[in-house]
Amino acid sequence: MAQNSYRRPAALLAYEVSWEDLDGAETEVSPPKLVEQVDVPATDQLELMNALWDAVTFDAPWVPETSEPLRLVGHEGAKSTHYELVLVGPSVAGGSSPIMTDPRFAGEHDAWDDIALDKSVDLFLDQILVPLVEVYGLGNMAQLDAARLSKMRERVRLIYDKHLMGLGVYLKAGPTGYVQGMKFVLQEMVENSAYRLDMANMIRDALGESAQNKVSIDALEARLTARASATAILAVVQAVLVGTDVGKVMYDLSASWPEVAWSAVSAPALFALSPSEGVVTRDESSVKFTVLPKGATSGNYRYRWTTTGDYGLLSDLLLPDAKVLDTREREVWYFHNSPANIQDTDRDNVSVEVFEVPEGATSIPAGAKPIARMAALVRGDTRVIDPRLEVNSGATPADMYDSGETYPCVEMLLRFPRDPKAYGYVVSIVGMGGVGDPRNPNYHFRTGNGNVDYRMDNKIGVNVSDYRGTCAWYNGFFGGDPADWPATEPDEIMGSGGYDASNETMLLMLFSAVDYDDDEDLGAEADLWKEWARGATFEVFPLYPEDAR
Structure with a gap:
């Protein structure tokens, strides 16, 4: 572009x-x-x-x-x-x-x-x-x-x-x-x-x-x-x-x-960069970028990440934040310099070059040519939505498909603290947009009136999945040891709850999308979800044993 x-x-x-x-x-x-x-x-x-x-x-x-x-x-x-x-x-x-x-x-x-x-x-x-x-x-x-x-x-x-x-x-x-x-x-x-x-x-x-x-x-x-x-x-x-x-x-x-x-060269993609467009807001002022291998890709790689740096810097959480990172990490974070002052006109480009290097290499050799180049955009967004809403971009788990391939994905979820005294929750959503819009992947929002009550348990089970990271949902429907559960595709989990043991929070998956064929604009889809959620209200009602008597 x-x-x-x-x-x-x-x-x-x-x-x-x-x-x-x-x-x-x-x-x-x-x-x-x-x-x-x-x-x-x-x-x-x-x-x-x-x-x-x-x-x-x-x-x-x-x-x-x-x-x-x-x-x-x-x-x-x-x-x-x-x-x-x-x-x-x-x-x-x-x-x-x-x-x-x-x-x-x-x-x-x-x-x-x-x-x-x-x-x-x-x-x-x-x-x-x-x-x-x-x-x-x-x-x-x-x-x-x-x-x-x-x-x-x-x-x-x-x-x-x-x-x-x-x-x-x-x-x-x-x-x-x-x-x-x-x-x-x-x-x-x-x-x-x-x-x-x-x-x-x-x-x-x-x-x-x-x-x-x-x-x-x-x-x-x-x-x-x-x-x-x-x-x-x-x-x-x-x-x-x-x-x-x-x-x-x-x-x-x-x-x-x-x-x-200008001259340009294209080659069959060995890697993909997710997301292709990241959005920073005053509540979520960082974006995680991930390089995804496409198909059977093996070797030792280092990555040169670069940003224009007008509004933020890159970090692999190991080296100091910088405009340019030479790292072995295929995931980096973009952090906005001034979250409280994010504007709609804020724009930074993020690019990554992938280099195949000898095993044990601690830097990219001088004169080395990249085997892949990818670019993404970071832009500011001043729209105000419920701060408990998260939009996460990443890749599907490797065990989701028999081929072992991973694909770029994006999800929107509502996160709230787990109440140890409750046996469940009712999450009441009023005024969600996207009603009747064929682009809306959530059946309940698309076919209803924008008002939905979701009921979920307070523990991993049939309607509460084990959440292990972005787009990594493991459905309790299969029973047995959660460690043995197969991954469930994100679009099959919308409307279900999740439990994140890493920080004792409960989750409700609202929207999700996966780019299987490199032809989906996941950033634009997430933008739609934010617009639909902008006028909605979200209330979480814990259910206690004494209330059921």
Whole structure:
């Protein structure tokens, strides 16, 4: 996946350029074959954020985002597949990037030009047009309602389709083209009353309630009409370039080529990293990452774990916390530096390289090449849920399946202290979301009304499993010695209780998911569960012997 450090949208294209067979012979793919394309959102931290009258939530449309991941499945039967990754976006920079002189991609230039133009229009509509019209129509940056901004962007595109199809001609003309484009849309506003009214209504609808009450559409349209001279239009363009963040957008465009390329190699996965996305909250400010072997993998390995470290550090619980760890541990923890101040915009990348090393090696040899590389994202989340809820990521137990394979998994459970005087509990849940949602794996929540009472014993038995760690549930239904119980798949244990002997706590499994085919976004699933649980209440009622008389 990609995150754009510039305030411009882009597209990321993956071209297969060659592949190696099992004997190491390389076959060139000519011409390169486009196998995947994803959109890369702009890193939008415009000063327009300062004009929001309400707090920016994690749903706000200008919180930085990452692209969807590229799915590079590799050439069929190949030991490894080589790709060229090309990022295409708006630019007013002079000169050509190296990829434009690569003869292998000469036939792709027209397609890249079309993409760059489409992204230029997106950029203009999203980040230049709105501030421009605000200053032109209102005389200053408006106090906007963050909750309405996404719909505002959709309306801008509809207005563009109706009135501004000629804009693209200007955006092809380099730096001066963007200025001419601004003049064009304002001149159109003067001459086209339908366009002028559409824009006036759009701005008014996006204002906060207090500001909205002060704005008359008739007065706004009159102001737009009155500022019809070329001098007035030029003054507004200059004010927008100097007084808003549009000038910084233009700087970003001048500092980056329209096409930038990287090389990448994919190979059949020997390992997987779980989770692919970790979430830290003010109640759970750490994430455990685990490297999972795929299939029959044997050898001696060391792991180089790395994080960008903007908000937290890594620990294997042996070495000091650091941005980079050289360790034999395939499990590490990411700890946020300031749990009480976690924000939705907090982002850190975590990557791991796996090295095969001689037995007894205490460090990664100089010059060694990794046999696998994997990456994950850590992000902050300020949503408030019951602090007794846990979301744990890890791997299924090796004894769950006859093959011995392990798979990435995630679970959400409610943990509460064990009361030694009780013989059982009733856990009452009210207001759980996800009712009727086919993505909801818990049958009781999916088919009910969001209100469920679970009854569980106070000891290991038929409805209380022996909990031995993340996704490790051993069902008492089988009877006999708990040490001999087979592992039960997490999706078969939802709604059942658990006993964690390590800290004398009881557990109720609420949700679980397993990624068997490397195609599940477990982070997104866990995010859904948190959203469903955000408005729910959880009450635990111990049952005592005297109550049963």
